[in-house]
Amino acid sequence: MARPRTSTDDEILERIATALQVSSNGWTLAGAAAAAGLHPATLIKRFGSREGVLLALSRRWVESVPTGPAGPDPHAELLAWAASLSVRDVSSAAVLARLDMLAEDLRSGELRELLHLGWQRQLDHLTVLIEAAIDRGDLRVSTAPRLVARSLMDTAAGALLRAAVAPDPADADPCSAVHDLLESLT
Incomplete structure (x- = not known):
């Protein structure tokens, strides 16, 4: 049985984007997952791949302009x-x-x-x-x-x-x- 989602994709992306603003490290899936309070595998499941997370972040940014x-x-x-x-x-x-x-x-x-x-x-x-x-x-x-x-x-x-x-x-x-x-x- 799958666990219920406790955060929307947008909430997850918001936490990742906020963390990236002050990050002193390059972008990593592990770092993004930690910022979102999730396991890296959960991000992959939600967004398909590492690049899928980046694409979702970029689309979100474009829409916010x-x-x-x-x-x-x-x-x-x-x-x-x-x-x-x-x-x-x-x-x-x-x-x-x-x-x-x-x-x-x-x-x-x-x-x-x-x-x-x-x-x-x-x-x-x-x-x-x-x-x-x-x-x-x-x-x-x-x-x-x-x-x-x-x-x-x-x-x-x-x-x-x-x-x-x-x-x-x-x-x-x-x-x-x-x-x-x-x-x-x-």
Whole structure:
């Protein structure tokens, strides 16, 4: 007789995603299972394989990317997005673990496609926020909003790489880099 499920797939994925945010180690099935409070075999049974867990995490992330402003202040939402990028309270090892996870996504065709889709959705979302912030007068730019959105994303990615090699990741914090760019546009 099978044991009853005590957690939904989404609850399991939430626990794993939360643990990955602060992990100083590369992604492992054992680590994901420990974060979820489950045995690795249970994760395989639920998601089919190690890559199945990664695909489920990636799909969940893609679906979580907003499609439009959540409230009346798009500039505040842009600043909140910048704050979400921070590595101020993250160790150098945790920054490297994030880059390891990115490399794993890039090695898998399906994961790479999901990453592309997620980044495109993020680009679309940032473009909408920038357009709304310009309309409200919060940003004063003559550059196309899509180009500004790409510049914000590229700044974040470049700062993450710099944080990975900095003795103190906070010295190259992506949040600060994106915030500085946004401030230069106000």
